[in-house]
Amino acid sequence: MKLPSKSAVIRLFRVLAIAEAFSWATLLTGMYFKWVAQTTELGVEIAGPVHGVLFIAYGVVALALWRTQRWPFRVALFAGLAAVFPFATILFERWAGKRGHLTPADGGMRRAREHETAGV
Numbered sequence: 001m002k003l004p005s006k007s008a009v010i011r012l013f014r015v016l017a018i019a020e021a022f023s024w025a026t027l028l029t030g031m032y033f034k035w036v037a038q039t040t041e042l043g044v045e046i047a048g049p050v051h052g053v054l055f056i057a058y059g060v061v062a063l064a065l066w067r068t069q070r071w072p073f074r075v076a077l078f079a080g081l082a083a084v085f086p087f088a089t090i091l092f093e094r095w096a097g098k099r100g101h102l103t104p105a106d107g108g109m110r111r112a113r114e115h116e117t118a119g120v
Contacts, residue, residue: 023051
C-alpha cells in the first residue's frame with residue numbers, strides 16, 4: 001500500500017482546517033434555530049454529523065502530520081485544541097504555515113526550529 005505524499009497530507013490538512021471551521025459555523029447556526037428560535041432541528045441533524053466527521057478527520061490528519069513532520073508536542077497540542085474552539089483551526093493552520101510546520105521538505109522543519117529559537 002502506497003502512502004500519500006507529505007505535500008498531499010498537508011494539502012488535506014489545510015482543506016480540513018477550513019472545512020472544520022465552516023462546519024462549526026453551520027452547526028452553530030443549526031443550534032440557534034433549534035434552541036433559540038425553536039423552529040427546526042434540521043440544521044443540527046445535518047450539521048452535527050458532518051461536523052463530527054470533519055472534526056475526527058482533522059484530528060487524524062493532525063496526528064499524521066505530528067509524526068511525519070516531526071512537530072514538537074506543543075504544536076500538536078495546539079492543533080488538537082484548535083479543533084475544540086470554533087474557527088480556531090483556520091488560525092492554527094495560518095500560524096503553523098507561517099512557522100514552517102506545514103512545509104513538506106525537511107528544510108521546513110529546520111526553518112521552524114530556527115524560528116522557535118529566535119523567540120518568535
